[in-house]
Amino acid sequence: MNIIEAIKDPQLLGSFIGTDLASWQPWLAALRTLYGLPVVNRTARHIVADCTGRNVNTLPPGGFDAALFLTGRRSGKSRIAATVAAYEAVLAGHYTRLAPGERGVVPVVAPTMAQGRIVRDYCRAIFETPLFKRELERETKSGFSLRCGTRIEILAGDYRTIRGYTLLAAVVDEACFFGTDAETRSRTDTELMRAIRPALATTGGKLVCISSPYARKGWCWQQYVRHHANPKGQVLVWNASSRTMNPTLPEHVVVTALAEDKHAARSEYLGEWRDDVADYITRAVLDPLVIEGCSERMPRKGTKYTAFVDMSGGRGDDAALAIAHKEQQNVVIDYARSWSPPFNPSAVVDAMAVDLRRYGCRRVTGDNYAAEFVSSAFTRNGIRYKRAEQPKSGLYTELLPLLCSGCVELLDQAKLLDQLASLERRTRAGGKDIIDHPRGGHDDLANVVAGVAAVTSKPVRLVGAMF
Known part of the structure; x- marks a missing residue:
């Protein structure tokens, strides 16, 4: 079962996302692109072209192993992060790769504990849905252990805890903001990615990063420069405003934010990199x-x-x-x-x-x-x-x-x-x-x-x- 089918099924992720999927169509187009599923709807094809800067017909038919979704605030980022994590842990069939007694981990990594709790709450809601509830073996302080032998681990910005795990996939929420808070133990997003990528190498799992864009530095900025609008890019870089991904967001919210602080609002709601922020001391x-x-x-x-x-x-x-x-x-x-x-x-x-x-x-x-x-x-x-x-x-x-x-x-x-x-x-x-x-x-x-x-x-x- 692919992720779109799971989202449309009211017994699976459909009961979490909701039966009215009209406002989620941009995210469904993004997920189709990530997983190499057909994008046949004309509106969806336009969205994919606009957000990736690439020709839809030349996208890799098998999808991408790594993706960076750069979208504005209130666009549904954390909810999608939880959705991808639950799908990868339960429905993607990764448990077939595990040795007897081995538990595969799908970490959801956020810069801070507060951000991690948001994704955790969404994951908890997923495991209250009819069929996912059957898969939950127990909820722990740090995540969710599942009957199929996998585990979703909610981690707050510590690259050291990634090492040693068998990673089946990895989801990174607000990836551009690692190292911006004293609570974050990863000094930069680059440091975190250096720990995650080798842990995915033997399983071929996906790395999915979701964030509002911020300063023009680090791993996220490098991926944007190298792969966005690049027809041969190996990383899916999806860049969109808040209202593109969430049409239900009132326009006046964005207009008010722009009037109060243009630079911040262009980053937070329009999905643009800040050009007024730079490292001071390296x-x-x-x-x-x-x-x-x-x-x-x-x-x-x-x-x-x-x-x-x-x-x-x-x-x-x-x-x-x-x-x-x-x-x-x-x-x-x-x-x-x-x-x-x-x-x-x-x-x-x-x-x-x-x-x-x-x-x-x-x-x-x-x-x-x-x-x-x-x-x-x-x-x-x-x-x-x-x-x-x-x-x-x-x-x-x-x-x-x-x-x-x-x-x-x-x-x-x-x-x-x-x-x-x-x-x-x-x-x-x-x-x-x-x-x-x-x-x-x-x-x-x-x-x-x-x-x-x-x-x-x-x-x-x-x-x-x-x-």
Whole structure:
């Protein structure tokens, strides 16, 4: 049974997708293309040609082993991801390739746990349908074990957990956003694909990636450049707007989004790559500056330390503190720590003050936008709080030349390095550049390291001194 037949069968995937398939026709055309099924409807053929940039008559008759669907938000991406995963695990016949006692895995990989839960909920709904319910052996914390000997595993962005599995197929949701969130353990989509592709080699399983397009970098961007509109492309690259794939999405939603933020909306709803986003600091710059195995340096007598803090209200963002000193022309990062919410801001300031006193710091510089209670809390602990002279985007601007010239020694902390490497430069109206964390990401540790580097690197001015 092919996937289109399963979707049309009300006892199978049809009871999940729904009996009215009119609004799902673009996705059915996409799935027909992926699986090498005939596309005979004239409207569907036009959709395939528009979204792939290829002649329908010259598409591979056997379909594709790998596909990248680049579609806008509210287009049904996560629902299709769950549909493909369930079909591959139950109906594609992969269990015939398994040795006795061997369990094949169909992983559904998402950048974060929150995104993974969305796909998981859709999978759970599939296994409540009449015939699929019979195949469910048990639901586990991480996925679904099936009677046919296969398993659907919901994974959140960790390339390491892929290794060692027998993969029958792999579905990657929001593939363009790996490495954009501190929760994501895969630094880039490229890193994740390097783990997935070998695990599919012996089974010949499909790799299906579904995402809104984002920055012009990484594996997804490379696949788009190499295979979209390429008549000989070996990867199916499908690029479409939200309303192309989901005609029921109200037009005013897209119009409003475009009016609020043109660059973001063109990516999120029109399926276009962002041209205002670029990497700011690369791993090639960071890696040589890391002192391997050193996550913190102990205080030394006779050394003058400086400190920078980034506070929060204790609900949404981390609070963070960094301490550094200067050796000749180099800024040496000695300490960097973050506190994850929820927390009591006053208690965190008290904890910070303990470490500040360990390093002999009686003054700390902090966020321009910190509330007055922050200054009062540090004063209560005998620490003078000074507001930073510039916002974090300016601090990042000063950090880059220090890094590129090799004048910073970094701690070996994965969270810190991930945040620095994920920083993005965005061009705003008027040509002004802003450096910040990616959508949904965090940069609290990166911010305090940039801040303490800026403060430490400034020359000390002695009033009245003769030169």
